[in-house]
Amino acid sequence: MTPTDIARVQAYLRRLLGSDRVKLVPPARKGMSVELAVGDEVIGTVHRDDEEGEVSYAVHITVLEEDLPAAPAPAGRR
Structure with a gap:
């Protein structure tokens, strides 16, 4: 993805999700994935x-x- 692609997709996701905390992180090396944070x-x-x-x-x-909260204990049988 180009820097322009990254900026456009980030702006869209921020607007869609209602948060400026959403950011796209360009890859450290060519060929790696753009990270969503x-x-x-x-x-x-x-x-x-x-x-x-x-x-x-x-x-x-x-x-x-x-990262998930603990699962609730199964309900007992009656």
């Missing part, structure tokens, strides 16, 4: 797809089990 926490990646002249951007969000 909220504040300082990276939550996923963004990829550009150009198929037959139609451009789209895919957002992949990863939720780690360790």
Whole structure:
């Protein structure tokens, strides 16, 4: 993704999600993924797809089990 792509997608996601805390982090090296972050926490990646002249951007969000709240205990049987 180009710097212009990154800025445009970031502006769209901020408007869509209602938060200026959303940011796209350019890759450190060419060929790596653009990271999607909220504040300082990276939550996923963004990829550009150009198929037959139609451009789209895919957002992949990863939720780690360790970041989830504890699961409730199963209800007892009656």
